[in-house]
Amino acid sequence: MKKKLFELPSPEKHIAFSPDKLIRTPIRKTLFALLALFTLLFASQLHAEPRYQWRLAMSWPEGTPMLHNAAKRFAENVVKMSGGRMQIIVDAPGRHKAPLGIFDFVRTGAYEMGHTASYYYKGKDPATTFFTTTPFGLTPTEMNAWYYYGGGLELLHKVYARHNIVAFPAGNTHIQMGGWFRNEINSLDDLKGLKMRIPGHAGEVVERxxxxxxxxxxxxxxxxxxxxxxxxxxWVGPANDEKMGFQKIAPYYYTGWHEPGAELHLFINKKKFYALPDDLQTIIALAAKEASFDMLSESFYRNALAWESMRKEHGINIRTFPDDVLDAFKQSNEELLLQAAGRSTLAQEVIQSQQAFLAKARKWSQITEHNYLELR
Amino acid sequence: MKKKLFELPSPEKHIAFSPDKLIRTPIRKTLFALLALFTLLFASQLHAEPRYQWRLAMSWPEGTPMLHNAAKRFAENVVKMSGGRMQIIVDAPGRHKAPLGIFDFVRTGAYEMGHTASYYYKGKDPATTFFTTTPFGLTPTEMNAWYYYGGGLELLHKVYARHNIVAFPAGNTHIQMGGWFRNEINSLDDLKGLKMRIPGHAGEVVERxxxxxxxxxxxxxxxxxxxxxxxxxxWVGPANDEKMGFQKIAPYYYTGWHEPGAELHLFINKKKFYALPDDLQTIIALAAKEASFDMLSESFYRNALAWESMRKEHGINIRTFPDDVLDAFKQSNEELLLQAAGRSTLAQEVIQSQQAFLAKARKWSQITEHNYLELR
Structure with a gap:
């Protein structure tokens, strides 16, 4: 629809058939005044209907299940809802070469937008870490309740405003699995010296x-x-893990504790975002929220299906870490949270806000989700 | 922004300063041709930017926590994202007098839109029932995975298309509680003859x-x-139940089994929806999806907080029904689902689609949500 507006012949074209040759003063003056007026009216409309050609850099390679889809559907929804006024080109690391450089791309305006995970940028600002996930922390449903009603979104904006970025939650991987082990873990002793690919905060937890x-x-x-x-x-969960083939060589699959619903984020250059008209700002905010919601549904769906096929084809032993291991992880996590809070006032604010909500959410999840899954 | 477009002085106003008095033929003809051209251009733009003044009838009284909010925020988001091109007036039952008449309002076009729950219209079409919830069925996360990736949305559209309605999921109450009992239930015998307010399909289950x-x-x-x-x-859960005051007179609060995440719906008159430009159709679809997502977050948040305050102020005993009661409910529910499937081919299709997904979802929820809440 908006496209039609721009396909209209420009006022200049019509002026081009040379009114001068036909018209004399003072009529010419009047006519010029009229033409100027119409041109002004058109120009003000053109001003009111700018086109935006924005670029989005994502952390995920083309074709990564869920992650890539979330960025693409966000972009498509903005294009559709804006009636084509805003176009978004999505670049994968194959083009921009910096999967973990989204923060800087967007901060500097090299890209107007980015799709990534906040916790990749701990080095830039320790307060960014727990917007993605906290070990033994909030589930996806709890995380969303915290973001949209418990003050999480305001804290996210507060932290990123300092970096010239407007950030929105924009994708959730659902509860991640605890990983593949070649040997069974029967006690804390079995973990000593074990080499594991586990990055970030969770890596620090297990190292302790x-x-x-x-x-x-x-x-x-x-x-x-x-x-x-x-x-x-x-890695992530069945849908992503199956492609890597871990089930063929590691017989023990452990339930998750360290990423109970990692949230991804949309980054937008702050100045460019606030220069947009109000309707486009709302369209972007809602498309990001839809991407967050939709990716959670897609993750659940694909993982449920992949888990079914994986179980049938391979002799997978599903395990939960024994209590002494979990207790050690919990203690180590709490110590690290205290350290992080000590390093940054804003990080402290984020951690405390999440923990305060978790104290209430824990009891409610227990008598709803947990009880329901028990009795169903 | 769109508002600005309409605030521009109309071309007619400017023509009104009487070019005739100043101009002679053939210049007059040329000028008229020019004016006609500009008027045409403006008119085609006005045609491309119609305003829609729509009305939405909701089932919920003004001020009902969560339910009312979801309908209002849907309407506000459409107004904002459309730049004011679409306005939506939300009417509560205080005005339209028919909380359970939304289906007919929208089908006939008396209202362009409605916000209600599909399962209220079992009498109109038995296939509408399970789009809201099924006892012992899908949790909210599972329900969304089914709707958006497991074919649920397509089935919803198929069922409602027969009634001249386009329906979208547009709000979720999270897992509802099993209700307040004056006496403790220790066995199936304790239920015999017990009078309980419990409507719809679940009412039929307990009756059996x-x-x-x-x-x-x-x-x-x-x-x-x-x-x-x-x-x-x-009733619903702590946030709504607390206002009713049940905690003061019934000491036993039972965990839920019958409404594991009741989904509400946006109804739109089908002909009017498809007559809208594409961008407004997408805006409406996404605003509905956002309302569904957001209400789930709001429900979780408010219930978690209300449960905390309720527990502290009242001596509430939280209970889960004993196994023989749950087994009897389950068997009764399965018999009723079979009956419903026998009455309508479409109802059968909905039930089978949900049950097939539940078989896979059950195992995945068990090793994610259930296990995680167990070890956290």
């Missing part, structure tokens, strides 16, 4: 209890696990 | 195991329970 978190590029993970260069690996 | 479901207007429920006209009542 004697494990050795290691960094291995995704393309080399299968071989590393097969050749026992590493003993364990956590 | 010997209870007496009764219908009592909301305003009389508290007194009915206090005077033992009824023995039990299910």
């Amino acid at each position: 209890v004697g494990m050795k978190p290691v960094s291995v590029p995704p393309g080399e993970l299968y071989t590393a696990l097969e050749r026992r260069t590493i003993d364990a690996v956590e | 195991v010997g209870m007496k479901p009764v219908s009592v207007p909301p305003g009389e429920l508290y007194t009915a329970l206090e005077r033992r006209t009824i023995d039990a009542v299910e």
